[in-house]
Amino acid sequence: MVLDPIKGFGLTFGTMFRKKATISYPESGVATAPRYHGRHVLNRHPDGLEKCVGCELCAWACPADAIYVEGGDNTDEKRFSPGERYGAVYQINYARCIFCGLCIEACPTRSLTMSNEYELASDSRADLIYTKEQLVAPLLPGMEAPPHAMRLGDSEQDYYVGAMNTPGASDGAQYPEVPDGAPARVQEPEVTGARQVSSQTDDTTREVS
Numbered sequence: 001m002v003l004d005p006i007k008g009f010g011l012t013f014g015t016m017f018r019k020k021a022t023i024s025y026p027e028s029g030v031a032t033a034p035r036y037h038g039r040h041v042l043n044r045h046p047d048g049l050e051k052c053v054g055c056e057l058c059a060w061a062c063p064a065d066a067i068y069v070e071g072g073d074n075t076d077e078k079r080f081s082p083g084e085r086y087g088a089v090y091q092i093n094y095a096r097c098i099f100c101g102l103c104i105e106a107c108p109t110r111s112l113t114m115s116n117e118y119e120l121a122s123d124s125r126a127d128l129i130y131t132k133e134q135l136v137a138p139l140l141p142g143m144e145a146p147p148h149a150m151r152l153g154d155s156e157q158d159y160y161v162g163a164m165n166t167p168g169a170s171d172g173a174q175y176p177e178v179p180d181g182a183p184a185r186v187q188e189p190e191v192t193g194a195r196q197v198s199s200q201t202d203d204t205t206r207e208v209s
């Protein structure tokens with residue numbers, strides 16, 4: 001009983017000299033795990049065409065009914081993806097999404113992946129519905145904004161079979177900009193100019209662009 005205060009203060013003093021576990025968020029960000037499930041990305045092929053074919057499999061796989069897709073028909077004059085169809089309308093409602101990753105598992109073209117971006121909070125429900133324009137990956141050097149003709153081959157197989165054989169390649173998803181002076185909030189990728197996207201990786205590495 002008499003020693004209890006001493007024990008208590010001892011614990012306090014012992015804790016004072018330990019490494020701090022708290023961080024000054026948002027000034028100091030947190031590096032996520034490499035396979036963290038963050039905001040989605042709709043990836044592109046190396047020539048800029050979209051990988052999404054508007055098949056809606058991601059929407060059907062979603063247990064939270066958070067995805068809305070409308071497919072459209074490509075034409076030779078107006079082509080957004082290789083093959084017949086593309087995702088004309090694509091929305092993810094982050095007021096519903098539980099970041100389970102089932103949608104990216106269902107995607108047959110590896111169009112849909114998830115980034116490490118986790119700052120998605122908003123006080124507006126409408127703002128939490130992300131549109132295709134917000135989700136589609138930015139254009140990297142050498143890419144051309146669709147619509148345009150297929151540059152990598154004559155058939156969609158030239159695009160999609162190649163993408164399946166190289167699951168680590170997912171061109172177009174870059175790291176978000178980090179403001180000057182701010183600490184990096186995500187771990188640096190091993191490939192220059194690429195953004196790590198989780199859960200659709202091969203067994204050995206995280207998926208990078």
Ligand code: SF4
Binds near residue numbers: 062065067096100103
């Ligand atoms: S991560 Fe899960 S809840 Fe979110 S959109 Fe994909 S399937 Fe739906």
Ligand code: SF4
Binds near residue numbers: 051052056059108
């Ligand atoms: S993201 Fe993938 S699963 Fe969803 S509509 Fe596009 S191609 Fe289909």
